Amino acid sequence: MIVASWTLDTNDNGRIDRIRVQVKPGAALNNAFSGFVATVDGYTVSGYLLVGGDVFDITIVEGTQEDSSAAPKWQVLSNSTLGSGGSLVESNVGTTIRAYVPADGARPVITFTSTALARTRRMCTSPSSCTKTPPRALP
Numbered sequence: 001m002i003v004a005s006w007t008l009d010t011n012d013n014g015r016i017d018r019i020r021v022q023v024k025p026g027a028a029l030n031n032a033f034s035g036f037v038a039t040v041d042g043y044t045v046s047g048y049l050l051v052g053g054d055v056f057d058i059t060i061v062e063g064t065q066e067d068s069s070a071a072p073k074w075q076v077l078s079n080s081t082l083g084s085g086g087s088l089v090e091s092n093v094g095t096t097i098r099a100y101v102p103a104d105g106a107r108p109v110i111t112f113t114s115t116a117l118a119r120t121r122r123m124c125t126s127p128s129s130c131t132k133t134p135p136r137a138l139p
């Protein structure tokens with residue numbers, strides 16, 4: 001039933017904060033997460049969220065460093081509630097582990113360039129030629 005997953009950085013700070021999971025297109029998930037437990041390698045899962053009928057998010061606590069290209073393996077440890085049309089989203093069964101590797105869906109954030117781009121740079125030939133007035137438009 002799980003067909004794809006990818007990472008998301010929903011607040012664009014360079015740190016992934018969700019794994020988005022696509023189940024069979026057209027499914028109508030029941031939004032029942034009370035018996036659903038997923039883990040994400042290296043991250044703390046903070047919750048689950050239904051995004052659309054066939055898409056849900058596993059929300060995770062952001063790491064301490066930028067990691068927008070991370071692709072942490074995740075798995076559904078157990079599930080007795082989340083499903084669609086009577087069939088549950090698959091989970092690990094006994095010793096059978098189904099681990100998924102998300103695609104990189106988080107945009108890389110170029111941390112140090114954004115502040116430089118926000119400033120106006122001007123060439124000064126002497127200290128007196130550098131003023132605080134905005135540059136005049138060229139004729």
Ligand SMILES: [Ca+2]
Pocket residue numbers: 008009010011012013014015016017062
């Ligand atoms: Ca983030």
